[in-house]
Amino acid sequence: MYFLTDDLVFPPVESANVEGLLAVGGDLSPERLLLAYQNGIFPWFDNDSIILWWCPDPRMVLYPNEIKISKSMKKVIRNKQxxxxKNTCFEQILEYCSTVPREGQNGTWITDEMKIAYLKLHEKGIAKSYEVWENDNLVGGLYGIDLGHVFCGESMFSLTSNASKFAFIKLAEELGQKGYKVIDCQLHTNHLASMGAKEIPRKEFMALLK
Structure with a gap:
């Protein structure tokens, strides 16, 4: 197991264990977080844990032009529900992502320390949010890290059906138009797979990052 020091350095991603755990410790400074994302690494831990850094193989990604939009979602978009x-209430999105319950998930990995770190990245224009509204009410959204050619999705939430799907579709469409290579979804979920995301070898993902 690789223990991080105060030096801004990570071990080679190939040294991650079978589950994708690469290193422990360090801090959540904007500089370290940005270095991590630029090298395919992300933090994921809870309040009772030391900081854990991951780079799983395979990697769940979505190529923006491969987004799948169901008939029901096309109707939602058409009806302008x-x-x-974008980036109008990042802190609210962060708070909802950390508190809205998810099926099969207890608690949250978005700790207070993580919130402070991502707010600092937002102030630097690196962490961005997409906000979904219905009748002037905030009902869903997502946030992630924008590397300029790869968008690292971090978390999303819905207070009403289809709201997070709407945010994800709009993200994919916009990034596709801008020529982004990929949206990093990190780990497999059936929800993401149903929208066109798929697993690729870590080596392939790292090549996209570089």
Whole structure:
């Protein structure tokens, strides 16, 4: 197991264990977080744990032009049920992502320490949010790290059906138009797979990052 020091350095991602755990310790400074994401590494831990850094193999990703939009979602979009804003209430999105219950998941990995770290990245224009509104009410959204050619999705939430799907679709469409290579979804979920995300070898993902 690799223990991080105060030095801004990570071990080679190939040294991660079978589960994808690469290193422990360190801090959540904006500089270390940005270095991590630029090298395919992300933090994931809970309040009772030391900071854990991951780089799993395979990696769940979505190529923006491969987004799958179901018939029901096409109808939702057509009917203009939702509207979208970007980076207008990042802190609210962060708070909802950390508190809205998810099926099969107890607690949250978005600790107070993580919130402070991502707010600092947002102030630097690196962490971004997509907000979904229905009748002037915030009902869903997502946030992630924007590397300029790869968007690292971190978390999403819905207070009403289809709101987070709407945010994810709009993200994919916009990034596709801008020529982004991929959206990093990190780990497999059936929900993401149903929207077109798929697992690729870590080596392939790292090549996209570089």
């Amino acid at each position: 939702f509207s979208l804003t």
